[in-house]
Amino acid sequence: MAEILSSNPDVPKGRKAFIPLENNPEVMSSLVHTLGLSPSLAFHDIFSIDEPEMLAFAPRPASALLFVFPVSKTYEKHRVEEDAEKAEYEGKGEGEPVVWYKQTIRNACGLIGILHAVSNGSAREFVTPNSDLQKLVDGAVPLGPIERADLLYNSQALEKAHQGAASQGQSNAPGAEDDVDLHYVCFVKDAKNDLWEMDGRRKGPINRGSIGEEDVLSEKALGLGVRLFLKREEEAQGGELRFSLISLAPSMD
Template sequence: MARKHFVPLESDPIIFTELLHKLGVSDKLSFVDVLSLDDAELLAFIPRPVLGLIFIFPGTDTALANLAKEEAAAIPYTGAGENEDVVWFRQTIGNACGLYGILHVACNGKARDYIQSNSTLDKLLQESTPLDPAGRAHVLESSPDLEAAHAASAQQGQSTPPPAEEHPSFAYTAFTKSHKSSHMYELAGYVKGPRDLGMVCNKEEDLLSDNAMKVLKAYVDREMQKSGSLPWGFNVMALVQN
């Protein structure tokens, strides 16, 4: 069977917010652009607390080659059930890493509390949580509601949507706090599992706190070095309370 592909989402917080709400997250949450990780005045405009972050990086050949080397040595994640520290979805739908970014920030941390009962996301989470990564991937692939919501949002934006099978020149990675341990995680469906970043956030610390920012800036530096020559830098969106 041919692999399923979606048309990639444009990295626009309005589009991401629209899809977030279509999937069943309360309109009390939305995505906003983070214009800088260094400028205190610009950071002051971000509503707090920040419940999740989605980074958008250019998918250069150098970056993809380095990722392949890292993943070759990685141990595949096999977690399942209510005792997981985070909910992670393996990406098996082509060009849908923006969707997986939304799922990862919405299904973890305090954002989980804003998933509306009996919504598409609520049903998907209930069905997929007991399953291993392969089972969860099948649940997402088989959801007509998820596909329809994504398709509608992918047609929005200022640029012309590319063909679904065309590989985009960018990739999305999510950052969130565990709803169990408050550990900070990097979550991307195109790697072999969730990555614990070794930082524990206290109750007062969100994902733009001083300690979290140290982790994020170190991550950005590593990714920029691995990406080689970049056509553009990176973008960041934050999931916040309105």
């Protein structure tokens, strides 16, 4: 497999491409439940992080947070600068604090973000034994990043579940080969209470610092992740920013 340069981390044309998932919690929940995540957990829209009364409606604790945004020049500049001094990630095995997936399928950043959410932290406890999801995660853990990416690339169960979810959206989905500017970054908490930024376009997972006993939707976690991103974008662009937040948390059913 050809390496993807950090200056241009997007998957090259000619690689397998998926129809992009709709930015929709119901579609995402359907995907992970099909793979084998317990219905006790589901994805939820977060409508505001600045209005406490709105945030109070969000189910807690949130085990993962998906941050969805259009890739901008500001974001790309920050990514290149931050990754410049980092070596390519080589983590694997049971001692790995988080399970990170390198993206090698075009238009699959939503899928990679979802897999980061369900493969890490407390969400792992809700994976159904002997399910496709458990087999996928258990198979990924001992592998290095390239072999792990190949595992996802070649997984028929994952491709089938993704195709089923992609057909459920309410909007007209782009084609698998289309260029899509929306990107997904996932935030998870490890067993030592550190917050990790999980992005398949980066050189590896990024430890953003300790959040103690708080969840990934807490003000402390937001301050170490999402709010820093928004501050950079606002300073560079000004005006209102387009983004979405989706949490993985207890189901409301």
